[in-house]
Amino acid sequence: MTTRVSASELHAFCMEALRRVGAKESHAQIVADTLVMTDTWGTFTHGTKLLRDYARRVKAGGLRSDTDPSVVASGPAWALVDGGSCLGHVTSKFAMDQAVQRAKATGIAYVGVRNSCHFGAAGYYAWLAAKEGLIGIAMANDIPSVAAAGSRRSVTGSNPIAYAVPTGTGDPILLDMAVSTVAGGKVYAAFQRGEPIPDNWILDEEGHPSTDSSLYPNKAALTPAAYHKGYGIALLIESLSGLLTGAKITWQVASWIHSDPTQSTGHGAAFIAIDVAAIAPREQFNARINDLIREIHAAPAADGVERVLVPHEREWNLRRKALVEGIDLPSDVAGKLTDLANDVDLHPAWLTK
Amino acid sequence: MTTRVSASELHAFCMEALRRVGAKESHAQIVADTLVMTDTWGTFTHGTKLLRDYARRVKAGGLRSDTDPSVVASGPAWALVDGGSCLGHVTSKFAMDQAVQRAKATGIAYVGVRNSCHFGAAGYYAWLAAKEGLIGIAMANDIPSVAAAGSRRSVTGSNPIAYAVPTGTGDPILLDMAVSTVAGGKVYAAFQRGEPIPDNWILDEEGHPSTDSSLYPNKAALTPAAYHKGYGIALLIESLSGLLTGAKITWQVASWIHSDPTQSTGHGAAFIAIDVAAIAPREQFNARINDLIREIHAAPAADGVERVLVPHEREWNLRRKALVEGIDLPSDVAGKLTDLANDVDLHPAWLTK
Numbered sequence: 011m012t013t014r015v016s017a018s019e020l021h022a023f024c025m026e027a028l029r030r031v032g033a034k035e036s037h038a039q040i041v042a043d044t045l046v047m048t049d050t051w052g053t054f055t056h057g058t059k060l061l062r063d064y065a066r067r068v069k070a071g072g073l074r075s076d077t078d079p080s081v082v083a084s085g086p087a088w089a090l091v092d093g094g095s096c097l098g099h100v101t102s103k104f105a106m107d108q109a110v111q112r113a114k115a116t117g118i119a120y121v122g123v124r125n126s127c128h129f130g131a132a133g134y135y136a137w138l139a140a141k142e143g144l145i146g147i148a149m150a151n152d153i154p155s156v157a158a159a160g161s162r163r164s165v166t167g168s169n170p171i172a173y174a175v176p177t178g179t180g181d182p183i184l185l186d187m188a189v190s191t192v193a194g195g196k197v198y199a200a201f202q203r204g205e206p207i208p209d210n211w212i213l214d215e216e217g218h219p220s221t222d223s224s225l226y227p228n229k230a231a232l233t234p235a236a237y238h239k240g241y242g243i244a245l246l247i248e249s250l251s252g253l254l255t256g257a258k259i260t261w262q263v264a265s266w267i268h269s270d271p272t273q274s275t276g277h278g279a280a281f282i283a284i285d286v287a288a289i290a291p292r293e294q295f296n297a298r299i300n301d302l303i304r305e306i307h308a309a310p311a312a313d314g315v316e317r318v319l320v321p322h323e324r325e326w327n328l329r330r331k332a333l334v335e336g337i338d339l340p341s342d343v344a345g346k347l348t349d350l351a352n353d354v355d356l357h358p359a360w361l362t363k
Numbered sequence: 364m365t366t367r368v369s370a371s372e373l374h375a376f377c378m379e380a381l382r383r384v385g386a387k388e389s390h391a392q393i394v395a396d397t398l399v400m401t402d403t404w405g406t407f408t409h410g411t412k413l414l415r416d417y418a419r420r421v422k423a424g425g426l427r428s429d430t431d432p433s434v435v436a437s438g439p440a441w442a443l444v445d446g447g448s449c450l451g452h453v454t455s456k457f458a459m460d461q462a463v464q465r466a467k468a469t470g471i472a473y474v475g476v477r478n479s480c481h482f483g484a485a486g487y488y489a490w491l492a493a494k495e496g497l498i499g500i501a502m503a504n505d506i507p508s509v510a511a512a513g514s515r516r517s518v519t520g521s522n523p524i525a526y527a528v529p530t531g532t533g534d535p536i537l538l539d540m541a542v543s544t545v546a547g548g549k550v551y552a553a554f555q556r557g558e559p560i561p562d563n564w565i566l567d568e569e570g571h572p573s574t575d576s577s578l579y580p581n582k583a584a585l586t587p588a589a590y591h592k593g594y595g596i597a598l599l600i601e602s603l604s605g606l607l608t609g610a611k612i613t614w615q616v617a618s619w620i621h622s623d624p625t626q627s628t629g630h631g632a633a634f635i636a637i638d639v640a641a642i643a644p645r646e647q648f649n650a651r652i653n654d655l656i657r658e659i660h661a662a663p664a665a666d667g668v669e670r671v672l673v674p675h676e677r678e679w680n681l682r683r684k685a686l687v688e689g690i691d692l693p694s695d696v697a698g699k700l701t702d703l704a705n706d707v708d709l710h711p712a713w714l715t716k
Contacts, residue, residue, distance in 0.1 A: 087440040088470030088642055117441030120471040120637060145602065158659060160668040165659060173595075175602045183602070185595030217665040235589035242526075242538030242674040245655075249498065249528045249536070253651050254643050260658060284473060289441055290607050298606050302598075305613060306511060306518060312570040315513040321595040 012338035015360045020337060021046045023347070023358050024061055030354040031069040034076070037100045044099045048131040049339070050332040051325035053186070055195030056131040059343040062350035063267050064097060064128075070271035073097050073127055079104045087116040090255055091123045095274040098129035098266075102148070106135045106281045110142050113283035122255035123279040128152070128266040132172035133186030133322070139283045140174035140182035143292070147173045150279035151251040153263045156190045157231040159238040162217025164231040166244035166260065168194050169251070174322075176286060177303065178296035184322035189244040190232035197226045202342045250280040365691035368713045373690060374399045376700070376711050377414055383707040384422040387429070390453045397452045401484040402692070403685040404678035406539070408548030409484040412696040415703035416620050417450060417481075423624035426450050426480055432457045440469040443608055444476045448627040451482035451619075455501070459488045459634045463495050466636035475608035476632040481505070481619040485525035486539030486675070492636045493527035493535035496645070500526045503632035504604040506616045509543045510584040512591040515570025517584040519597035519613065521547055522604070527675075529639060530656065531649035537675035542597040543585035550579040555695045603633040 015023075021042045028038035041064065049057035067073040077094040079101040084090070089108050093101035105121040112119035129135070132148045139146025152167030170193075172186035188194075192211050200207050201223035212230040214220040220230060234240030252259035257278025264275040286295050309318045332338075339347070344361065351361055368376075374395045381391035394417065402410035420426040430447040432454040437443070442461050446454030458474040465472035482488070485501045492499025505520030523546075525539035541547075545564050553560050554576035565583040567573040573583060587593030605612035610631025617628040639648050662671045685691075692700070697714065704714055 083642075085641055086469040087472070088637075090642065116439040116469055118471055118473040118635070119440070120642075122642065145607075157665075158662060158671050160665055161662045161671045162665045163663045165662050165671065173599045175599070175606075183598055185592070185599065187592045187595065191589065213665075217663075235592050236544065238674065239538070239540045239588055240592075242540065245536055245674060246526045246528070246538065248655065249652070250637070253528075253648055253655070254498075254637070254639065256643065256647075259651070259655060282471070284441075284603070284607070286607065288438055289436075289443065289473075289475065290609065294609075295606055298612070299602070302601065302606070302612060309511060309514045309518050310516045310570075312510075312513055312515045312566075318511050318514045318518065321591065321598060 011341045013344040013361065014336045014338050016336045017046050017050055017333055019358065019360055020049065020058060023356065023361070024058060026356055027061060027065055027350055027354050028068065030356065031065045032075055033068050033097070037075045037097055040103050041097055041099045044130050044134045047134060049337050050329040052328040053131055053325065054340050054343050055193060055199055057343070059346045060128070060130060062346050062353065065350060065353065067127070067266070067271045068097070072271045072273050072275070081108065087112055087118060088120045091121060093123055093126035095125055095127070098127040098277060098279070101126045102129040102135050102279055102281070103138065105279065106138045106146065106148065106283065109281045109283035110139050110144055113144055113285045114288070117288045118282065118284045121281045122250065123281070124255045124257035125274060126150070126257070126277045126279050127275045128277060129279060131186055132170040133174065133184050135281060136172040136174035136186070137182060137184060140176040140184070143176050143286055145173065145175050145284040145286060147171070147282040148279070149247045149251055150277060151248050151257065151259060151263060152277065153265050154260050155194050155227055155232050156234055156240070156244060157213055159234060159241040162213060162215070162231070166241065166248060167263070168232060169244045169247040171243065171247055175299065177299050180300065180303070181323065181326040183320050187235070189235055189240040189247065191235050191240070192232070194227060194232055197223050197232070199342055201226070251278040255280065364694045366697040366714065367689045367691050369689045370399050370403055370686055372711065372713055373402065373411060376709065376714070377411060379709055380414060380418055380703055380707050381421065383709065384418045385428055386421050386450070390428045390450055393456050394450055394452045397483050397487045400487060402690050403682040405681040406484055406678065407693050407696050408546060408552055410696070412699045413481070413483060415699050415706065418703060418706065420480070420619070420624045421450070425624045425626050425628070434461065440465055440471060441473045444474060446476055446479035448478055448480070451480040451630060451632070454479045455482040455488050455632055455634070456491065458632065459491045459499065459501065459636065462634045462636035463492050463497055466497055466638045467641070470641045471635065471637045474634045475603065476634070477608045477610035478627060479503070479610070479630045479632050480628045481630065482632060484539055485523040486527065486537050488634060489525040489527035489539070490535060490537060493529040493537070496529050496639055498526065498528050498637040498639060500524070500635040501632070502600045502604055503630060504601050504610065504612060504616060505630065506618050507613050508547050508580050508585050509587055509593070509597060510566055512587060512594040515566060515568070515584070519594065519601060520616070521585060522597045522600040524596065524600055528652065530652050533653065533656070534676065534679040536673050540588070542588055542593040542600065544588050544593070545585070547580060547585055550576050550585070552695055554579070600633070604631040608633065
């Protein structure tokens with residue numbers, strides 16, 4: 011059971027819902043852009059499904075929309091941004107825009123963020139750089155939900171990291187990953203659908219593998235991807251997003267869903283942009299990356315696989331289809347949007363039919 | 364059966380072996396520093412075990428020691444280095460030193476490398492930045508040995524990536540990982556020891572898991588770590604190390620072990636340095652990262668685990684022990700050093716006794 015909606019109708023709904031909880035127009039625009047694009051990729055765990063919880067915090071005041079993020083310190087190739095407790099998407103776009111602008115002058119730039127909140131899909135911000143022709147890297151910390159190698163409880167956040175590399179006229183290569191084996195949202199979605207999960211996704215309170223999706227997040231930790239590798243990457247992200255920025259880290263960060271919605275969550279994030287054209291002849295870079303993509307497409311595929319894809323190729327194809335045919339929202343997403351619609355007394359035909 | 368040697372004796376042996384194949388003093392010094400430090404960490408797959416193959420290429424001329432790496436293009440926060448077919452360690456140290464110097468002026472810097480070769484352990488170069496108080500990131504491409512998500516043959520190199528974060532007076536947090544589930548060197552070491560391997564390390568020519576270590580590298584591909592995540596990271600590394608630098612990529616790269624030793628291999632690499640002190644108050648950063656380390660140490664450990672460690676903590680402890688008691692070289696390492704000793708007619712007492 012899915013609910014079909016056009017990207018533009020979904021975008022309008024997000025905008026209006028955000029207006030009704032008090033978000034200003036420029037903020038609503040950025041959040042709607044981010045969430046709807048994420049849904050067109052088919053990445054429903056990080057799209058409009060999350061809007062109700064963001065809206066609740068905006069209404070309660072923990073997420074502010076009467077101010078804007080600002081640069082509080084900077085140097086030639088870096089800046090620190092204070093998000094002012096604005097929506098994480100607003101602060102993150104501001105920060106990546108800063109990184110892109112600075113990288114165009116210096117080749118590479120780092121922008122760290124404090125006083126932010128959950129920012130949705132990291133890949134969106136990496137893409138903001140790629141669409142300007144730069145390589146973008148985006149990452150953020152979060153409240154612990156992932157075990158360390160050797161621990162039986164959560165030690166780091168699922169700390170998303172994404173990169174995007176421009177390819178000229180084609181789709182950017184884009185990877186958006188959590189440092190856990192799977193994102194917590196996938197465990198939660200399985201729970202909502204009443205499905206068990208594979209035995210390598212979570213550890214129970216005794217530190218043993220479990221297939222019971224209901225244990226997460228209170229009585230289980232996500233496993234780190236590839237064990238010590240995912241754990242190690244989590245600490246790099248904590249360093250660049252949290253320690254270097256002055257943001258809160260690990261257990262200091264407040265849950266953006268469950269904590270007091272009148273208060274800030276204190277998330278940190280980090281954005282790096284690298285200007286391809288400053289460093290390499292643009293035509294040569296484009297020719298070479300497209301040769302690489304062709305080489306990957308020609309690689310012998312495993313049993314049951316039609317073609318070897320580059321990262322995010324499937325999502326770009328889904329997006330093209332969604333922009334023509336509409337987005338088919340899974341029932342858990344439509345359910346969350348219905349709850350939000352009731353909260354703000356907004357009842358679009360596509361959602362209520 | 365291990366062979367005990369002091370770090371200084373092992374270093375002297377490496378220096379003399381390199382001199383005898385024609386390496387100049389400054390190059391021999393860098394290679395010996397790198398390989399011996401790696402052995403003190405207990406990372407024997409990437410230490411002096413590799414010296415014989417490097418030495419063979421130096422003698423044959425494919426690795427040159429009559430020239431030096433140089434900056435061929437640069438901007439405020441970036442540089443491109445041509446390695447001039449020098450030993451990869453020499454070029455990589457030069458490049459990371461460049462990155463550190465530039466980052467001290469701009470906050471962050473990227474240095475890309477072409478015309479390099481295998482550089483040993485990526486973590487060594489990340490550490491070069493950390494010991495100067497900067498966050499260091501090092502990566503390189505290599506001839507394909509790792510499957511893509513969905514492929515049955517090798518598509519990317521095992522493309523190592525490492526980072527190191529300084530902690531003030533304590534050991535840097537350091538992660539050094541291949542994008543494969545395990546480094547190819549570990550499969551090869553298992554083969555040399557006549558041991559089978561776990562069934563998730565390699566895929567055979569049909570794309571099926573295998574425990575037969577003898578298949579690698581000619582008839583097997585390494586699996587990507589965490590499947591699409593390792594594959595995706597491999598392509599980021601290929602982009603920053605190969606595409607952006609003008610280095611050779613994927614199948615253009617020649618095997619540093621098996622290809623014609625009179626020719627260059629064409630490897631690329633990339634180094635990023637971020638100056639902590641430029642961006643954050645140093646004392647605050649140090650206090651916070653040491654709080655984080657204490658928090659990790661206090662985390663409840665899994666069954667059979669004494670204490671949750673930060674990445675590379677075990678290796679720093681092994682190094683302290685090795686510097687006092689000597690390094691216990693495994694038999695496969697001692698065997699390779701004995702072969703090298705015979706090649707260059709150098710017979711130290713610790714190796715021949």
